[in-house]
Amino acid sequence: MSFNDKSITELHQLLVSKEISALDLTEATLEDIKNREGSVSSFITIAGEAALTQAKALDDKGIDPDNVMAGIPLAVKDNISTKGILTTAASKMLNNYEPIFDATAVEKLYAKDMIVIGKTNMDEFAMGGSTENSYFKTSKNAWDQTKVPGGSSGGSATAVASGQTRLSLGSDTGGSIRQPASFNGVVGLKPTYGTVSRFGLIAFGSSLDQIGPFSLTVEENAQLLNVIAGADHRDSTSAPVQIADFASKIGQEIKGMKIALPKEYLGEGIDPEVKEIILKAAKQFEKLGATVEEVSLPHSKYGVAVYYIIASSEASSNLQRFDGIRYGFRAEDANSLEEIYVKTRSQGFGDEVKRRIMLGTFSLSSGYYDAYFKKAGQVRTLIIQDFANIFADYDLILGPTTPNVAFDLDTLNHDPVAMYLADLLTIPVNLAGLPGISIPAGFVQGLPVGLQLIGPKYGEEVIYQAAAAFEATTDYHKQQPVIFGGDA
Incomplete structure (x- = not known):
């Protein structure tokens, strides 16, 4: 029996009333994974035995009627540390690494009696936009298995979109939650930088990385963010800000809300059919009582260049720890x-990781630091100021999540620059440390299109409010791929 068509609230009611047990739900989830995994390749590790043990212990203890997440299984991206469960970052370098500690986000899941069902596939060390850079396997789009699922959190997105799990965690450094959410027609949020602890997240770009939730609905996304958010003394970049309930404004009308539509987000390089869907969505927000006005973010065109200097520089520093001495892979033929x-x-890292390490090391090297890394930091400040100017007058920014729908497997992975440009619309949000969400907004040639809503720092409640209002008056989130039982 499958329960993957039921909302978290419905599952909670079934668990509290004892119509089903946590063990029943976990067994059904493992069966859903077994039936669909061969088509989409979402998982690197399925932690079935540990999940069943946890579910049984939870049933013995009893489900807390006030904790909507108790007994709910979810998947976790494989760069988030899980004690006793393989955590590889999809790299040969860590293909046998079993952490002795949980990431703070995972500790918080367990504190709310959630069940980690497995670790999802990703681009190696979160470097990529298609989940084709994994040492283990290539994940596939839930809607069309000849297309990429997006990246780097492709496995987390397809696990939810294909009906394997109702929820999952990903990480977002330059769009790695929002882009796969868009490509797979699910909800994905990158929180404000510092909202979710990075302790236990295998670092890529330390000033950019954030853990965030994937879900099938906006409300469930907010419910999962409620679990993982919060200050953490073990993460020096954790923000001392606590929001009581990210879902608190869901259901409130958005009449009078001011939404900005940057002309740069609908300009050159944006698929005309994607643009049409976003303009239609803007009209929907106007019908709901919001004001939508065109604005300009003039420095956003430099976002990709700035990002690949800063992110690669931080990566070259962070990845020094993988040296064959302390843990992970070690070459056997070294003397x-x-x-x-x-x-x-050379043997442990894949090509894309090596490319970024070299780019970052060059950007930080003597004689080039001022021309590249320092200059990128200065332009980053201009991008931050652009957003600040808009948020002085507007509540939210609206635009497409990606310039195109999901592309064919084994195409852009041979062209790094083209792959990097696919993150054109998501990168500025990370550079500015802002929250951004991708929600389903329509289809082009049978493939999902994501709508991106960007808020000011700690503006997640307003983002969820507007996203839920759009969701409540459209049915894009209800449409499912064939693998999940849909007609598409």
């Missing part, structure tokens, strides 16, 4: 300390 370093890193 000296220098050979251990060189051969381990």
Whole structure:
């Protein structure tokens, strides 16, 4: 029996009334994974035995009627540390790494009696936009298995979109939650930088990375963010801000809300059919009582260039720890300390990771630091100021999540620049540390199109309010791919 068509609230009611047990739900989830995994390749590790043990213990303890997340299984991206469960970051470098600690976000899941069902596939060390850079496998789009699922959190998105799990966690450094959410027709949110602890997240770009939720509905997304958000003394970048309930404004009307539509987000490089869907969505917001006006974010065109200097520089520093000495893969044919370093890193890292390490090391090197890294930081400040100017007058920014719908497998992965440009619309949000969500807004040639809503810092409640209002008056989120029982 499958329960993947029931909302979290409905599942909670069934668990509290004892019509089903946490063990029943976990077994059904594992069966859904078994039936669909061969088509989409969402998971690197399925933690079935540990999940069943946890579910049984939870049934013995009893489901807390006041905790809507108790007994709910979810998937976790494989760069988020899970004690006793393989955590590989989809890299040969960590293909046998079993952490001895949980990430703070995972601790919070367990504190709310949620069940980690497995670890999802991703681009190696979160570097990529198609989940084709994994050492283990290539994930596939839930709607069309000849298309990419997006990246780097592709496995987390397809796990939800294909009906394997109702919820999942991903990480977003330059669009790695929102882009796969868009490509797979699910809800994905990148929180404000500092809202969710990065302790236990394998670092890529430390000033950019954020853990965030995937779900099938806006309300469920807010419910999961409620679980994982909060200050953490173990993360120096964690914000000392506590929002009581991210779902508190869901259901409130958006009449009088001012929404900005940047002309740069609908300009060159945006698929005309995607643009049409976004303009239609803007009209829907106007029908709901919001005002939508065109604005300009003039420095957003530099976002991709700035991002790949800053993110790669931070990555080159963060990935120094993978040296074959302390943990992870070590080359066997090394005869000296220098050979251990060189051969381990040459054999352990994939091509995209090596490319970014070299780009970052170059940007930080003597003689080039001022021209590249320092200059990128200065332009980042201009991008931050652009957003601040807009949010002085507007509540939210609206636009497409991605310039196009999901592209064919094995195409852009041979063209790094084209792959990087696919993150054109998501990157500025990370550079400015802002929250952004992708929600389903329509279809082009049978493939989902994501609508992106961007808010000011700590503006998640307003983002969820507007996203839920749009969701309540459209049915895009109700449409499912064939693998999930849909007609598409």
